Amino acid sequence: MAQNPVYDLKNNVGGGVSLKPGTSLSGSSAxxxxxxDCATLEGPVHGEFGVGSATGSPTSFSIACKLQEASDSSGTGSQDLATQTTLALTADKTRGMVRGIRTMQYVRCVATPTFSGGSSPTQSVVGHVMGQKQRY
Structure with missing residues (x-):
């Protein structure tokens, strides 16, 4: 029996790690x-984001997650994806997904922290870009 392509994730999902595991966020800088490179992907792209445990005892935090696109791997003409969902992670050890429609070949994850209170708080983050591989 042939495998249904929707369930064949190993062979039908492409992408890569954009924000490496353990990337540390501090202050308010993105x-x-x-x-x-999403040249071999078709349809919408997805950004999967995850955070670890905050350090520095912040009273609260929020990580705004989004996708950006560009025409080359140097970031030429980079811009936010015009059509994408929004995501804010506000608790330790949580994950979420952003979905967007790209018009350029390259896509990356961007995470921007906001912290309240604490002593030099930080938060770890990871971000993956993925989508469906083209079928010929």
């Missing part, structure tokens, strides 16, 4: 991931 962390920009590596550009992932």
């Amino acid at each position: 962390s920009n991931g590596d550009w992932i």
